[in-house]
Amino acid sequence: MNDPIEITLAKNKKPKRDPNQLTFGTYFTDHMFMMDYTPENGWHQPRIVPYAPITLDPAAVVFHYGQAVFEGMKAYRTKDDRVLLFRPEKNMKRINLSNERLSIPPVDEAFLVEAIKKLVTIEKDWVPKEPGTSLYIRPFIIGTEPYLGVHPSRTYMFMVILCPVGAYYPEGINPVKIYVESKYVRAVNGGTGHTKTSGNYAASFKAQEEAQRQGCAQVLWLDGVEKAYVEEVGSMNVFFKINGEVVTPALNGSILAGVTRDSVIQLLKNWGIPVTERKISMEEVYQAHAAGTLEEAFGTGTAAVISPIGGLIWKDTEMTINEGKAGALSMKLYDTITGVQNGEIDDPFGWTVEVK
Amino acid sequence: MNDPIEITLAKNKKPKRDPNQLTFGTYFTDHMFMMDYTPENGWHQPRIVPYAPITLDPAAVVFHYGQAVFEGMKAYRTKDDRVLLFRPEKNMKRINLSNERLSIPPVDEAFLVEAIKKLVTIEKDWVPKEPGTSLYIRPFIIGTEPYLGVHPSRTYMFMVILCPVGAYYPEGINPVKIYVESKYVRAVNGGTGHTKTSGNYAASFKAQEEAQRQGCAQVLWLDGVEKAYVEEVGSMNVFFKINGEVVTPALNGSILAGVTRDSVIQLLKNWGIPVTERKISMEEVYQAHAAGTLEEAFGTGTAAVISPIGGLIWKDTEMTINEGKAGALSMKLYDTITGVQNGEIDDPFGWTVEVK
Structure with missing residues (x-):
């Protein structure tokens, strides 16, 4: 070696x-x-x-x-x-x-x-x-x-x-609409969903095609057992801000442990914003939306860094989040992480490694 | 084309x-x-x-x-x-x-x-x-x-x-011992288990290694939701003969529709032997074994044609089937299908195609 x-x-x-x-x-x-x-x-x-x-x-x-x-x-x-x-x-x-x-x-x-x-x-x-x-x-x-x-x-x-x-957002951050997939399953506990193995991705193409037919940018995957709990979005992890608290699905064995996900959690904790890793059902997201407490939603991943979610299509329901606009917390996370990546702001966690 | x-x-x-x-x-x-x-x-x-x-x-x-x-x-x-x-x-x-x-x-x-x-x-x-x-x-x-x-x-x-x-059974048919996998999952409804896609197989290697450590030839997969119902064995479909009736898991969307499986079902029907495609739990297999009604078990696939199962390890239980010997029905199915394949016996279903 x-x-x-x-x-x-x-x-x-x-x-x-x-x-x-x-x-x-x-x-x-x-x-x-x-x-x-x-x-x-x-x-x-x-x-x-x-x-x-x-x-x-x-x-x-x-x-x-x-x-x-x-x-x-x-x-x-x-x-x-x-x-x-x-x-x-x-x-x-x-x-x-x-x-x-x-x-x-x-x-x-x-x-x-x-x-x-x-x-x-x-x-x-x-x-x-x-x-x-x-x-x-x-x-x-x-x-x-x-x-x-x-x-x-x-x-x-x-x-x-x-x-x-090229730039992921050449014309500024643009929130995406996401299709909640209720038929196809990405992964199940005991499978390979927590890994980046090739087969996970080929298995996802079919649902991605369906999402695009529905006018959506990406799929939101539900758990493979009950098809009730949120897992991840396309090739990103997902976060919801509900009534001031940020919630993301816990790493349960079928969710990828994203590097950006981990960075977001660290930043939120550092900022004193409540963040919880736990099971979250689509029903809970739906109820929060109905009650007006679903303040923001966003995906996290290497490609987009932060991808604000402006809308969710779940069964026959379309939910618009934050009037379809990028939320303040999403923007703050985006600016902070890209700022650290580009060396424009301090890197208090020692995340960057210089190539010399 | x-x-x-x-x-x-x-x-x-x-x-x-x-x-x-x-x-x-x-x-x-x-x-x-x-x-x-x-x-x-x-x-x-x-x-x-x-x-x-x-x-x-x-x-x-x-x-x-x-x-x-x-x-x-x-x-x-x-x-x-x-x-x-x-x-x-x-x-x-x-x-x-x-x-x-x-x-x-x-x-x-x-x-x-x-x-x-x-x-x-x-x-x-x-x-x-x-x-x-x-x-x-x-x-x-x-x-x-x-x-x-x-x-x-x-x-x-x-x-x-x-x-x-070479011959799959160079020294005559030898029943295998099978490890019932309760941790890893092969497939779930909404996934790709009913297809022969490459990722299904890489995902199975880990369980296969565990089965070999347990002294078993192959894995028996359970469903990905309840880990209770039988799906298939390694790279084969699976059949149980219980109290005179042959049972095989129904094609539920996560089980491969084997060609040999289909041929076995056709033969059994033709012979007037009751055969049912339905859900079957490991608990049912276990109870049948305990009651002395689990007469035979076998896998079906292109490689082995029929692979009699002499024993099953499930959690802490080891079940010996038909005293660890190939059953009469397993042998009759093996002899019939291989006989048709080799052109040694009649092919009433028109299964063979000559290459000229």
């Missing part, structure tokens, strides 16, 4: 794209990080190489049995041209949590934070400068053994690829 | 392996079938080419969001050297059911049955002759678009790879 990282630089550099035209996840930088796992050598041969296609046997485990986990994080450029990561150790800790559930051998978290820093340093020119932009970092692991037995792969590939991302 | 299948034959043929030493899923034949999907051209360019690695962008959807489905079926050689497929149209129908749930564009079922027949014809020498052996056929589809947005892929690859398989 502590092999030095071998670096092979790309001979030809790709042109950078117009930072105002960056779409998420389509255009990648010049280099990527890779390392391999075999039972004999463990994780070995860490290397930074030119971004290029990978070649696998058609029988590779990832194609058949979905043994794959990933993470998502970002690098931000400050006004004084430093590059910051946001709590990268949390992502590497979580990839090991995913690994454990998916029978993938653990990785060395500290080593990989260093590897990501080294890769981002090489790609520093790819971190865009414009407000709201960032360099998205996608670490992932796939099972590569060419073996059709239903069994964990004996070999793996760990990779990190990078893509510049 | 109705493009002719272009054929490129391998210049070098691989050596065949000793049919008594064939392990499942590790050694593939000389050729594979491929076709591609784009929104503009639909499924196109069907082709049979030399078996070879495939090259994909590291951002391909299959690596990140697990958009992948597959099927499993077999070709059998008869004593008079014909090659038979067993109900291939059922597998192609099911891959479209999986496609629908996973937001993958549907395939032309009849065309693909013909494509598989053509591929198996070219690989006819790879269908082993020895009793119990077969050629395993693995059709699968993967999302290939290099795009990290959480969204169905716009491009796909459909492939079929083949591997010769």
